[in-house]
Every structure is written in C-alpha cells, then in structure tokens.
Amino acid sequence: MTEPPFLFLPRECFQALLATLAGQGFHCKGPQLHDGSIVYAELAEASQLPRGVRDRQAPGEYRIETGADARCFAWANGAQGLKPYLFAPQEVLWQAERHADHTQFHETLPQARPIAFIGARACDLAALALQDAHFLQQDYVDPYYARRRENLFIVAVDCSHPAATCFCASTGDGPAASAGYDIALAELEEGYVARAGSARGQGVLEQLALDPASAAQQDSATRQHQQAVSAQTRRLPSRNLHDVLFAQLEHPRWEEVAERCLSCGNCTSVCPTCFCHHELEQPQLDGTRSDHVREWDSCFTQGHSYIHGIVVRSETKFRYRQWLTHKLGSWHEQYGRSGCVGCGRCLTWCPVGIDLTEEVAAICGDANE
Numbered sequence: 001m002t003e004p005p006f007l008f009l010p011r012e013c014f015q016a017l018l019a020t021l022a023g024q025g026f027h028c029k030g031p032q033l034h035d036g037s038i039v040y041a042e043l044a045e046a047s048q049l050p051r052g053v054r055d056r057q058a059p060g061e062y063r064i065e066t067g068a069d070a071r072c073f074a075w076a077n078g079a080q081g082l083k084p085y086l087f088a089p090q091e092v093l094w095q096a097e098r099h100a101d102h103t104q105f106h107e108t109l110p111q112a113r114p115i116a117f118i119g120a121r122a123c124d125l126a127a128l129a130l131q132d133a134h135f136l137q138q139d140y141v142d143p144y145y146a147r148r149r150e151n152l153f154i155v156a157v158d159c160s161h162p163a164a165t166c167f168c169a170s171t172g173d174g175p176a177a178s179a180g181y182d183i184a185l186a187e188l189e190e191g192y193v194a195r196a197g198s199a200r201g202q203g204v205l206e207q208l209a210l211d212p213a214s215a216a217q218q219d220s221a222t223r224q225h226q227q228a229v230s231a232q233t234r235r236l237p238s239r240n241l242h243d244v245l246f247a248q249l250e251h252p253r254w255e256e257v258a259e260r261c262l263s264c265g266n267c268t269s270v271c272p273t274c275f276c277h278h279e280l281e282q283p284q285l286d287g288t289r290s291d292h293v294r295e296w297d298s299c300f301t302q303g304h305s306y307i308h309g310i311v312v313r314s315e316t317k318f319r320y321r322q323w324l325t326h327k328l329g330s331w332h333e334q335y336g337r338s339g340c341v342g343c344g345r346c347l348t349w350c351p352v353g354i355d356l357t358e359e360v361a362a363i364c365g366d367a368n369e
C-alpha cells in the first residue's frame, strides 16, 4: 500500500463513518460511559460516545470527570480493551452428549459477527499483536480466537490525554497508533485527522469522500502527539530485562510486595496481553450432556500452579515473581519482546495500588537505567 493521505473527518460526520461500517455488515463497538467507567459496547450512534469525559487514574484509583467540551476520546483507557472480544472470558470449547450406546462430541466454534471496534488505543493494538502471536502464530492455531479475529475491523484513535499510569511511550507502543489498524484517527477540537492502515480502511474512507487534512490540522495532530509523549512520567525500560530479573530471584522486594499483594488477579484480568486460562467440565444435572469450558485464569490463583497434588507457587511472593519475570523476562524468549505494552491498567485496577514500574525499578536497581 502506498503512503495513505491524511484526510479530515469533521466531527459531525462521525455518524457517517458508523453508518458506512454498518452498511458493510459490521456491528460497531465503541467506548461509552457506563457506571462511572469507560467500557466498549454496541455503538449505533455517535451521540453514545463519551463526549467531554476525562479519566483520572493513579495506582489503585480510577475517576471519571465530565466537562462541556466536544472531544469524545480525551481519556486514556478503561479496564477493558480488545481482549474480551477475541479471547472470550468464558466459552464452551466442545460438548459431549450421552446417548444410550455411545457418546457424541460436538464442535462449538463461535458464530463470530463482523465487528468494527472503534477507539482502540495504540497499547491495545500492540497487545493484539502479542495475542495474535500467541493464539495464531505458534504450532497450533486457536480456532476460537481465529474465528473472531478474521472478522475484526479496527478504528484506532491516537491517545491525546494519557493517564498518570500510562507508560506506552517508554515501551515503544504508543501513544499514537503505528500499525495494526484499518483506520487511525487523531482527534482535534473540530474533528479527526484520518489515515488508512489497510486496503479495507482505505475503502471505507473513500466511501466517505473526505477532504484532505490541512497542513494546520496535521501540525495540530503532531503537536498533540508530542504533548502526549511528554505527559507520560512513568517508564519501563524497553530493553530485555530477562537476565536482570532472573539474577534477582532472591531479592527481598518480592517478599515486600507480597505483604501488600492480595493475590486477587485483577492485574492479570485487565492486562491486555495475559492469556492464561483453565478448562473445566460443566455437566447437566441429568447426565445427558457436558460442556467443556475454557475461562480466564490468573497466575495469582492457587490452582494455577497445582500439579499432581502440589501447589508449586504456594506463596504470593512466588506468584508475583512468576508474573513479573514471565511478563518482562521470559516473554522475550517466547514472543521476541516484553509482554508489557505500557497501558497502566494493572496499576489502576490493583486494589492496593501496586505499581509495576516501581517494583521493576526496586528489583532491577541500577541495572534498570
């Protein structure tokens, strides 16, 4: 694809974008304010977007503030990203049905509807690339994930108002979307500077017959991006921390963080790259059928390290250590990069405000620089 032109989508034409996507058979999902948080839900009307909403985040804290301005994407993120739309929190993998003389097994692949996901953040796109590497690019392709993934159209929106918990600039994953989208938007006061990232995206923009973005609009988008980068105060080294972390397995900080950590698993649930799960049987009471179910799990649960009568990671310090050394260390061996995209969700949604960047700095010490 040749370098796509920068176009301008006036704010009042956002509805036309939704209508064009709907006309192509997509069900639009987009950010909305529900119960004091930004969540992604069915988006039929541009008026459902969180207009004038800001989020204030800190370790263990998430607050929404509403104002009168017209911007609809001037917030960082909520607990939910793209992950639940592709890797379902709970789903039936197959069913066994008992008959008088045999048992029959049924495949239960999802009926994935084409979805246009509106408002994906750069960190979520980086996480999606990692989930693709895990579910699609290894020896075995996950057909459940694949079915949903092939039906996904992504409209990314560059992050203009990072939260205090964000550090995607330091991991190299944001705050502007650089790959993995069909259309990317940079929101300005009067509308959006739009660029296509795929032939599909280009087709949608052509249907909208937009004017080119002016030089002033493109400059505003660039300035906004630079401000979003410099607004981020937390950081994580982008280099491979594998050797540094594995040299610190007996560091006293593991014990200290375990005194605060509740082993609740919130951090892994909200993390857009975590993919651990367990499987269980859900039999009907009359014994005629059993559903084999996959559901999200966490390396912070006791059961996750249960092997042949032994819980391998019986103490919280071992579980926190497992999480951090895997996410920032051994992911490099598995997927060629760290498993952290700097979204900051694990800081915000940790009930006791444990800050991964602080823990890494404490454990890696000077080697962190």
Ligand code: SF4
Residues within 6 Å of the ligand: 267, 270, 271, 272, 273, 327, 339, 340, 341, 342, 343, 344, 345, 346, 347, 356
């Ligand atoms: S480890 Fe934390 S900051 Fe990094 S991607 Fe996961 S939730 Fe986001």
Ligand code: SF4
Residues within 6 Å of the ligand: 260, 261, 262, 263, 264, 265, 266, 267, 268, 300, 349, 350, 351, 352, 353, 354
């Ligand atoms: S680090 Fe925080 S969110 Fe994660 S398990 Fe511990 S208390 Fe829960």
